[in-house]
Amino acid sequence: SQTIHQWPATLVQPVGSPLSLECTVEGTSNPNLYWYRQAAGRGLQLLFYSVGIGQISSEVPQNLSASRPQDRQFILSSKKLLLSDSGFYLCAWSEDGLNTEAFFGQGTRLTVV
């Protein structure tokens, strides 16, 4: 069966510090991978998605970046965090196809102080 792992669960980082959130998927190959941010009143904002190794599509221009160094690994990074980067970050995967649901990780609660 497929599983998705996302860590860490919580993170408190000072403004200006770097960020690295990691997400890995097991039990499937060539999944679509997604990074979302959830902030109060804004729902789930799609940040990045990837359909293959090294292929990253950015939805929201900001100081975040994403990378997919391996087929089932998706990393969200920042060189310098801003206060506005605080939020709940969710990684997800899905198979290709209109009718395929997304499977989510447990999320990372990021607080930038």
Place this chain on the structure above:
Amino acid sequence: AQKITQTQPGMFVQEKEAVTLDCTYDTSDPSYGLFWYKQPSSGEMIFLIYQGSYDQQNATEGRYSLNFQKARKSANLVISASQLGDSAMYFCAMREGAERDKYIFGTGTRLKVLA
């Protein structure tokens, strides 16, 4: 422009009653899929129900049904016989045929079931 609109930030429903959560969408693609997810306070995302744009009948999954009105571009979630455990955030989402790799979500509706 918003592709998925959920106009109800919060809803209350009495236990055992039915409740409808609204979702409207915007697309010119004739081929698309619509999804509903539940997010309890724990933060996990739980898939509830799916409706395809070419599906002739409204989707149903247990106590969940989707009131799909294609001409109005609405895909409202109906929860019958509400239970206390239904209290959660509910998200509507869409995938369009031409950009099916993208998975777009709405802003969500927070449902509170009252005893």
